[in-house]
């Protein structure tokens with residue numbers, strides 16, 4: 001990468017000598033470039049070795065890019081020695097940094113260091129196993145009187161335990177438990193209700209009961225006295241008390257029964273709280289059990305999850321000081337760092353910690369990123385007088401201990417676009433005063449083949465009056481689908497004009513979506529207009545045809561009598577049995593009262609099928625029979641490869657539309673099999689169950705990526721994936737959709 005001329009603001013961050021350097025600035029203002037440049041200065045001018053400079057990025061991909069940028073600069077500068085050292089340099093995600101700390105420091109402190117790191121999906125499955133075990137144990141160990149509560153709240157307890165476990169571990173708790181305030185004793189509330197009832201008695205014997213309602217209320221009061229002897233924190237008892245609340249119509253009723261009612265309601269609330277605390281105690285027993293089972297499952301496999309890495313690395317660094325040779329640490333996308341991770345950075349206490357980030361780009365809350373860490377650190381610096389006075393001046397501030405650097409120039413976007421963003425984000429509807437506006441560095445707009453046409457920013461709206469078609473399923477659903485279709489069409493039309501009339505290439509255009517659930521609709525709309533598009537990191541890997549066809553074939557090896565698997569394979573391109581053939585097979589099965597379709601295959605009298613179908617089936621039976629002999633031996637991924645070849649699946653996939661992607665998806669199954677076999681062993685049935693559960697638990701698995709950098713297609717991706725990328729034309733679609741609400745079942749405070 002060629003050298004760029006840093007602005008004075010950027011330079012002040014690049015050259016800063018303070019222990020803490022904090023860069024806060026918007027998208028495209030050159031934050032990552034500052035990190036690269038600072039890295040180079042540290043190794044070139046300040047004599048650090050690459051082993052001494054750590055760099056943390058949010059994804060492995062970003063880490064790869066950072067490494068590549070630094071390497072190419074070092075090569076240009078003729079420092080091949082340093083470039084060669086980069087491979088071993090601590091440049092990576094927070095988790096790779098933590099793993100490195102544990103591996104290098106752990107041995108000396110009695111920790112296992114040859115562990116493997118679970119990815120998110122693997123960890124989710126292991127945790128789900130632990131949940132099942134912990135639940136069975138909880139049922140077995142609980143006293144009989146708790147069983148009803150456990151049955152009543154089974155679903156809730158499980159979600160609460162899982163959410164609490166994940167959330168608290170991400171916050172740094174080794175063994176999560178929830179803490180609950182103890183509700184006060186009910187004795188006082190009971191005696192208050194008793195004396196209210198006594199006073200009511202006195203009043204009634206002195207003045208009598210004025211009307212039927214009050215006579216009814218008084219009867220309730222008499223029952224209430226009996227109820228007091230059984231009042232316990234139990235749903236049925238509290239329910240009963242609710243029926244005893246007097247009717248308060250009119251002033252007289254209020255005067256007579258007001259005090260009784262208030263005391264009764266108070267007591268019920270208390271009993272309710274006590275009951276909930278009882279449930280919460282069970283949740284805690286469950287939570288502890290979950291932690292113990294999960295720890296055991298991990299220990300048996302010698303694996304750590306992401307939270308383990310953070311927790312153990314922090315503990316190590318806190319107890320025994322820094323991580324080996326790290327002297328300087330550079331952190332990109334600091335706004336996505338949570339308290340625990342920030343704790344690791346701070347505890348490392350290198351000679352300097354440089355963080356760069358943009359509060360407004362924090363989008364990883366669902367992964368327990370916590371932009372409050374960034375915000376509170378920035379606020380502390382502002383309070384210490386670091387807030388810039390004027391954005392046009394190259395203004396940075398140092399207090400000796402810290403340097404605060406705002407970057408006020410956007411290098412990425414055209415001036416008109418920067419203006420739109422400034423205007424929108426500084427309005428009270430968005431971030432108001434807190435937003436730090438940018439100035440544009442570019443004097444023009446990105447040029448396409450025929451120059452620049454049209455405005456820099458466009459807003460397109462889809463009408464909401466789309467009327468549902470008759471006889472359809474329900475208005476709301478149809479309307480949403482119709483809107484989506486209309487919007488995808490609108491976007492595709494716009495892209496079509498960009499590409500055919502306005503001089504842009506397909507690869508200049510990116511379509512960003514909040515989530516990729518509906519990405520296929522956009523792809524289809526583009527395809528209908530003859531525009532090639534590619535979904536980056538498309539989700540729903542396990543639902544792709546080639547993946548389900550292949551897993552069905554493998555399933556057939558271990559479960560020959562699975563009709564579902566066989567039918568899938570027969571209809572897949574691997575066999576491509578005709579409708580007629582399938583029908584005859586089904587008939588044969590019914591006629592012979594056979595246990596499965598597979599038996600029908602073997603039992604088929606000659607000339608039942610067309611010759612082509614008969615040949616296809618013969619080939620399948622031979623392949624499956626041969627492969628089945630192999631299914632018990634190690635080497636899952638080779639078995640999968642052989643299965644694909646036996647039925648020419650690799651060639652069939654390559655020949656189909658999107659062939660490279662399909663083949664890459666099928667081959668990804670081999671990678672998953674390798675990972676699985678390493679930890680769990682070579683049993684095919686167990687691997688298939690694992691794949692099935694992964695699909696059910698978390699179908700966010702990305703498809704295999706086969707897109708080359710320069711391929712001329714429109715890129716469709718989620719906003720998350722667009723982080724740090726640049727495109728001349730960006731379309732943000734689906735903005736009318738409301739973000740999904742808070743999905744967690746409980747709100748956690750840092751102390752649980």
Ligand SMILES: Nc1ncnc2c1ncn2[C@@H]1O[C@H](COP(=O)(O)OP(=O)(O)O)[C@@H](O)[C@H]1O
Nearest residue numbers: 004005006007027028029030031032033411412
């Ligand atoms: N001083 C500069 N002069 C010209 N271009 C720059 C400068 N600093 C950064 N850039 C360019 O601006 C773009 C955005 O930079 P980047 O570091 O990725 O920003 P950020 O990390 O803040 O989003 C990149 O193309 C980068 O090469």
Ligand SMILES: [Mg+2]
Nearest residue numbers: 031032033724
């Ligand atoms: Mg960046």
